[in-house]
Every structure is written in C-alpha cells, then in structure tokens.
Amino acid sequence: MDNLFKSLKKLMYEYTHLDDLTPRRKERILETYSKYANNYDFVDELIPVKEKSTKEEDA
C-alpha cells in the first residue's frame, strides 16, 4: 500500500511539473492522456490559473 501512495505522489508531481521532466518523459505523459476527451489541455483549461491582482503586481 505504501508503494501505491508513493506512485500516486510521483505521478502527481510529474503531471504538474512537466517542464522539469525530460522531453521523453514529458511526451509520454502527454501521449498517455491525449487519447481521452479529458486530455492534458482540457484539464488545464477546466479551472484557469488565477490571475494576480493589480495591487500584488504593483508591489
């Protein structure tokens, strides 16, 4: 069971830190989800990144 938790954590890291991965690994992850309707781009656009307020940008 411990291995399952470790694997889940590793996959969460890889999915959210694609730029830190090797190009081959990155391509493999994108390819895995590309065959589904809820692919990487869909999940990315499902809840867009919150833009920082102008006050924070000014600071």
Add this chain to the structure above:
Amino acid sequence: MSLAQQLMKAPIQGENLTKNTLQYSWHRPPQFPKYDDAFRHYIDSVIANEEALSGGFSLVMSGMPATTAISSLLVKMVGDGKISPDMSLLLAGPAYKVFTRMLDYADIEYLTGFESTKETTEFFKKIKTTTPPTPSDEDQRPLPKDVIEESQDVAEKVNMPTGGLMGAVPEDAEEPQMSMDLGAPEPTNLIEEEMTDEPS
C-alpha cells in the same frame, strides 16, 4: 495464544479458493472502467460537491498536504469499487491539478506535499501564529426593523401544520379530493361466470 495454537488455527492450503471473495467491492469490476467516466465522477463527487470540497479544504487548511488528501481520496474510491488501482494512478495527476487550482482560487495556503522539511516547518509555524477568522462587528449588527417585520409576515403566511409536518390536520382544513382515471377495464382471458337467477 501459543505458537502451536496459532498454527492449528492457520488456514489450510487452498482455503482461500473456497472463500467468497466477491464480498469486497475491489474484487469486482470497477464502476468506472474508462478514464473519462472516472474523471467525470471525480469532478461530480468532489469538486462540484460543496460538502466534500469544503471537507477537503478544511483538511488541507489544517496542515494535510494536498497530495495526501488526493491519495486518500483515490484509495477510498478504489476501496469503494468505483475505480481500479490502475485507474487511480491515471487519475492522480488530473485530480491533484484540479484540486490545487480550486485551493488557489479560494486563496487558501496549503502544503503541496513536495516541500522541503524547512518549508513545512515554516508553514506549521505560520498556522499556529495566525488566528482563525472571526465574524466582524458588521456581521453581528441586528437586522433592521422592516426586515424583521417582513420576515415575520412571510412566516405567518406559510401555513405550517402545528406539531410539525406529521402533526394532526386542523379541523377546518378541506379534505383533498383525488380523482383517479381508472379507464375502461382491460380484457382478461379469465372466463367469467354468468349470474343466473334460476334456482339450482
């Protein structure tokens, strides 16, 4: 219990084959074998479910890393027979991403689960120093008179039965009349006995 007793009580070889293992939901085929269906189920049951989402938020706010929260949720889904263990691995990344985006939207500070020990310690120190939000004076002001009167009028208009919803019906209440359209009787194959007045 001694070792000899333990050995005597141990299952015999092949006993597992005689057990009914279908009582565990993870021994049966999962409810959502397809990724798209499983992801939709996750969105419907966790992200779109206000109660579940607020529960997850409170867990994360109390210091549980988001990775642990999502892992526990996925393992529970496997235990409930919703998804297979392989599907939980496939669903981990998208589920984590959507959940953390929701946390970012709610302006909640949280542990992702990938921080160093120092960052984690600082986070817990910060949690201890910050006080939980209290209702401001503006929230505790009494309601205006006209609002109170209006709410009382609305409450009077609502004809609630006395003694709760299952209370006795008042005497002056009109009995509801129900009309049932039974229609023409359907023909049956039964042989109907003709009634005759002749004495037997």
